[in-house]
Amino acid sequence: MSERSAVQNPMLLYASGIGWEYVAPERALALRGGSAGLYFNNILEEQLLRLNPNVVDAARAADILRQLTLLRPTIEGNRDALTWLRGEQSVFVPGERRERNVRLIDFDGLENNVFQVTEEWRQQGVAFNNRADVVFLINGIPVAVAETKASSKPNAVAEGIDQIRRYHNETPEMFTAAQVFEVTQLWDFYYGVTWNTVRKNLFNWKEEIQGDYERKVKAFFSRSRFLKLLHDHILFLTSDDQLLKIILRQHQVKAVERVIERVQDPVKRRGLIWHTQGSGKTLTMITIAAQLLRDVPGTEKATVLMLVDRNELETQLFKNISAYGIGAVKVAQNKNDLKQILASDHRGLVVSMIHKFDDIPAAINPRTGVVVLVDEAHRTTGGDLGNYLMAALPNATYIGFTGTPIDRLASGKGTFKVFGCDDEQGYLDKYSIRESIEDGTTLKLNYTLAPSELRVERETLEQQFLNLADTEGVSDIEELNAVLDRAVVLKEMMKAPSRIEQIAAHVAQHFRENVERMGFKAFLVAVDREACVLYKEALDKHLPPEWSVAVYSSLHNDPPKLRQYALSPEAEKQVRRDFIKKDSLPKILIVTEKLLTGYDAPILYCLYLDKPMRDHVLLQTIARVNRPYEDENNQPKSYGFVLDFVGIFERLERALAFDPETVATAIQNIDVLKHLFTTLMSEAAPKYLSLTRGWNDKARERAIEHFLEVRVREEFFKFFKQVQSLYDILSPDAFLRPFIDDYQALAELYAEIRNAYSTDPYIDKELTRKTMDLLRQGTAVSNLATPATIYELGPAELAAIKDGNASDTAKVLNLRKLLAAKVAAESQAKPFLLSIGERAEEVVLKFEDRQLTTQQALEEFERLAREYIEADAERRRLAVDENTYAIYTALNLVVPDLTVAQAERINELFKAYPDYLWNESEKAKLRAELYKNLRTLAGPSKMIHLANTLLKLQRV
Known part of the structure; x- marks a missing residue:
């Protein structure tokens, strides 16, 4: 069909x-x-x-x-x-x-x-x-x-x-x-x-x-x-001074609808939206706020309080709110400002940070028409700040948003207790990592441990970080930094000059061979600001200095070294803009705190982790690399990748103790991929490799014949894309050496079959850069083509195809390509070619569905090719223009004894109604005239079909 x-x-x-x-x-x-x-x-x-x-x-x-x-x-x-x-x-x-x-x-x-x-x-x-x-x-x-x-x-x-x-x-x-x-x-x-x-x-x-x-x-x-x-559900937002347009996804729409319903519930006053990292929680919040603040006649206007916890997020969030068109927005500048806004019963949107509720009076606004939207809700689940908040607004509806609910741990104290108490399952809506990966909203993460000699000494890491009770459930980067500031010995070990130099050399080599070759970029996460500077200086010895930039917060009393590499706000903004572009520098950002939240850079593929982390902070950091990305050549980022120089991933279930699904579904050791690659190459590849032996014209023709059925082709294409993705991630690695020859043969087979059955000329974007590099070592990829390929179509070339030694299937594919190319290049000037192109596609569909034998398909293509070759000569012989000839060829298929005069008479009808394409009255008159003429030529049963065919013809 x-x-x-x-x-x-x-x-x-x-x-x-x-x-x-x-x-x-x-x-x-x-x-x-x-x-x-x-x-x-x-x-x-x-x-x-x-x-x-x-x-x-x-x-x-x-x-x-x-x-x-x-x-x-x-x-x-x-x-x-x-x-x-x-x-x-x-x-x-x-x-x-x-x-x-x-x-x-x-x-x-x-x-x-x-x-x-x-x-x-x-x-x-x-x-x-x-x-x-x-x-x-x-x-x-x-x-x-x-x-x-x-x-x-x-x-x-x-x-x-x-x-x-x-x-x-x-x-x-x-x-x-x-x-x-x-x-x-x-x-x-x-x-x-x-x-x-x-x-x-x-x-x-x-x-x-x-x-x-x-x-x-x-x-x-x-x-x-x-x-x-x-x-x-459509938003125009500004990010780094660029206008973006986005649409809410189905999980976001569902969350919005459930929150609006909860706010209108006369009894239930709490709700938890548990949406995984990278699922667009902030935009969901903005949409909810916009709908709650919409003026509805006969209803009381709401007060919506949106709580964020970082200045950086607050600034970006405010930009997005403004772009969304929400009026009456107030940003609480300090504690007193917040008190005044809430006490005055302001109606509209209030943006604040949780720490501004410190010591705020109880019941400062007891109204029920207050809705509190709490971003990263896991950070407000304990301590006095949460108590102050809820005492200040005792009758408000509280909606928490989180990607990582924390219950310290499953003891009933935390996010579920505070926000999920009105729902039996503990949350109002959930969008899991598994769903996100299935939807393509986020990618899986692969990780590998750095060589043991580069990793942190395990005993010191355990004593000064992993075994500390106050690191369990750590939910804020500042909280993490405070813990690390007390781990003096650990930090000094991590910043030892010899270790910094070795890791910088390792990162430089890995980046060149793995990340940069694929067209992606990387973060190096250092333990603190001083380490950012040390890594910047060390990396500059191995990579061009312009490839990397250190991005960290500067303080007024910083020593000269920190001031030397600190960026002005304008320079940092430019770096953020440039980093997300494939062909712009820098390629590596060295960070410790900034950009680990609220910065979306899909081109970011690799994260070099040299900062001890766990739980929410770890997940939020590694989630920087799980954003989908596809470059202008349709080269996708299949996974995110983490290279761990700390050793946190050595016991991943402990580092991410709060969410077993995350560990099982989203993050896997690179060894798992090696095992999968081995399995595919040993079990699935042999049936395809047998087609690559003795790779001459006849072997290539046999391979082309093998993949004649669409189903068989698509099965192979899917298999190769999976193998290629794994090869990209694993290469270079000595592990691949036994597989290289077979992988190269599969890549060449893929290129050959892809090219043979595509009407487009073969281009490199079907293969990733690493695979192309491998192929070029032994194959002239640009010459991969169907056996006996020709690039022009005339009497001599048609005879050469017909009489050549290539298989009939190869001849069919060659003629199909040639006709498709000619139709694409010449149909605007020669409208009759469109008919040839449509009939050629019908032949292809019947051929691939086995409704035509190879010989029958070849005969049909030869007939169409001959029609193309002879068309110009016949048009000149008939002494008609392109429009008349297009009419003549279209009608001649149904009216074999058609005369040129009859075609010219119909062309005159079109000339008489030049505005028929847009003027309905002219179109109706032209159609009536066509019916009269076509009824005489072809009979009443065919006149409507023929009229529709002629009306679709392009005119020149």
């Missing part, structure tokens, strides 16, 4: 079934006023008048439409479009002598909106034209773009995502107003926000019934849910 019939048409059908009116492409084009149009203009104007009585008249509606048309096709313009959609923009109403907000969508009255869906949306840009499969519109405004791919296509989702990225680059006008996009191949349903196509920000829609396409489409495009998505 084709992409259209199996995936696209069902999407349209299911969307229609839940209230999205289907609009045919021809009508959609007319409503837009042509392919350069952005909106269904008449419908948008009608809805503006309907939704804004006494505010918008015909003149103001026209002016609003003009403003929307002038929005820039950029992320900034898209942000402005969302403010229009949310009713945050206004017009001046002379009769009232004031500004009034304008509603483009009625978020409270579902049926007051016009929901429409159309297909084959052709967008004309400045330099390019593109066509989206499906577009969803509300009140004439595109809000979602969907790409549907055939489930039989290998890498169908990746191909669809690449298309969305290309549309952003070539025709950004398509995404001026559209807020989300979807890519599906029937089994998966990926979604994300426009203007953010980074792989880590794409999510697969989860439903209880796996593989139920109808359920996914209807759930995602449920009209009420989609309105809520537009209104509440």
